[in-house]
Amino acid sequence: EMPGMMNDSSSSSGFVRTVSVTDLTGPRTGEPDERFTLTAEKKQVKLRSGEVIDAWTFNGQLPGPELRVKQGDLVEVTLVNKDIDEGVTLHWHGLDVPNAEDGVAGLTQDAVMPGQTFTYRFVAEQAGSYWYHSHQQSSEQVQKGLFGPLIVEPEAGRPFGEQDITVMDPTYVTLDGSETNWLNPIDRRKIEPGTPVRLRLYNTGNWPKNFSVSGAKFKVDAIDGTEVNDPGELENVRLELAAGGRYDVTFTMPSAPVYVATDPASGLLLSPNGEGDIPKIADVSAFDPLSYGSPASTPFGPNTKFNREFTMVFDNKLGFYDGKFERLFTINGKVFPDTPMLMVKEGDLVKTTFVNRSLVPHPMHLHGHHMLVLSRNGKPSAGSPWWTDTLNVALGDSYEVAFAADNPGLWMDHCHNLDHAAIGMTLHLAYE
Ligand code: C2O
Ligand code: CU
Structure with missing residues (x-):
């Protein structure tokens, strides 16, 4: 028995994740609160x-x-596939749903073919910014467009942010391969001075x-949907967001105007009258979640005895994948399906x-679980507990992360540069 695993007593501060999923499916009966x-x-x-583009859409x-x-x-x-020949599914990125609702074709369900439907049911247990x-x-x-935002508002009223604005990675690669930008020309919105604003920044791209x-001056209020404990005020700080990751900024x-952008020419301009000049972009340093906010207790401490430890070394080599010669990205020297299976x-x-x-x-x-960052390059996490579902491991970096095996099933653990995942940078987490 593992006593008190996720029932850490500090849950009053709101960021300790409590998930009590015992079944592999969501509730099969019961009137849903929300239906889409x-x-x-x-x-x-x-x-x-x-510009008019051809896209694959929801x-x-x-x-x-x-x-x-x-x-x-x-x-x-309810997912309906009208005319996507290869079939589609819905994965709830970042939300820890029961395994059978996770939407991974070939693993938790078959792809939904044209003319077919599939119904997902789950309880949205964690508040925050997620996507599907x-x-x-x-x-x-x-890349062709089959994605969108999924936002879970906290039970206890709306979070800070009377103006709650989703900003999805503004760079979009069109079907013909050219890049375009949602926020081009600049999206201008009128917001009264004094209004609490929440920006949900998403990176849905590969880099x-x-x-x-x-x-x-702003705060990073949440990372990958999980609240930061005691976030400090930031100014002139660049936010580098992992592919697949989310930051909530408040x-x-x-x-005077506020400007949010990934490139100076296309962005979101908020101002009291909906007009005004773009403020100067003066990023002087990079935001680092490793030392942001205040520490708080988690299910993991310096004396935690881990039941399992895995090491994944990422490297590259030239080789064949699906009959094509490519630069492959490997995990412990292997590409899927030869990558190791994590057994818990x-x-x-x-x-x-x-x-x-x-x-x-x-x-x-990692699907179905949240990882707590313990250290980067040997330096322990010193700020708020940094919970993540999509962790950017930069070139040369090493990270130690921890998670609790509390959501039985068969799960994907993969690189969210989806081009890398497609050439084998993926493995499975399985419960014995
Ligand atoms: Cu957002 Cu396995 O994916
Ligand atoms: Cu990768």
């Missing part, structure tokens, strides 16, 4: 720039519609992305070490 239908279909979409929108629910809601989402995307040939399907927030609207038992406390000796960053995403 997402239809995957090919559609021409008109961007802000006026409900004809790019990104797909924002699903907004309350913590504790029983959510039912197809997990069938996801490197192609996410780390720098967001800058200019013109206001501030009080000043009387329910109740285990697990430590994983990531070491990146390859050429590029790898954003590691």
Whole structure:
């Protein structure tokens, strides 16, 4: 028996994750609190720039519609595939749902083919900023547009942010391979001075992305959906967001414009009158979650005895994958399906070490569980507990992370540079 695993007493501060999933499916019966239908279909979409592009969409929108629910809601989402020949699924990125609701084609379900439907049911246990995307040939399907935001508002009222604005990675690669930007031309919005603002920044692309927030002091209130304990005020700090990751940024609207952008020419300009000049972008340093906020207790401490320890070394080599000669990114020298399988038992406390000796960053995403960062390059985490579902392991870096094996099933653990996942940078976590 593993006593008191996730029932850490500090849960009053709101960021200790408590998940009590005992079943592999969500509740099969019961009237849902929220019901949505997402239809995957090919559609021409008109961007802000006026450009019309061919896309693969949910409900004809790019990104797909924002699903907004309350913590504790029983959510039912019906996926309809109209005309995506390869089939589609819905994966709830970052939300720890029961295994059978996780939406991984070939692992937790079959892909939903044209004319078919599939119904997902789960209780949204954790508040925060999450997203959904197809997990069938996801490197192609996410790039073509089959994704959207999933926001779980906390049970105890709306979080800070009367103006609650989702900013999804503004760079979009069109079907013909050219890059375009949602926020081009600049999206201008009018916000009264004094208004509490929450920006939910998402990186839905394959590479780390720098967001800058200019013109206001701000806080990073949540990382990958989990609240930061005691976040400090930041200014002129660049936010490098992992591929697949999310930061919630909060501030009080000043009387001059605030500009949020990944590149100076396309962004979101908030101002008291909806007009005004772009404030100067003056990022002088990079945000580092390793030392941000104040420490608080977690299920893991310096004396934790881990039941399992795994090491994943990322490297690269030239080789064949699916009959094509490529630069492959390997885990312990192997590509899927030869990568190791991580075996755990329910109740285990697990430590994983990531070491990146390859050429590029790898954003590691574990399904169904949240990882607590213990250290980077031997330096222990010194700020707020840093819970993540998608951790950017930069070139040359090593990280130690911990998670509790509290959600039985068969799970993906993969690089969220989805092009890397597609050439084998993936493995499975299994419960014995
Ligand atoms: Cu967001 Cu396995 O993916
Ligand atoms: Cu990678």
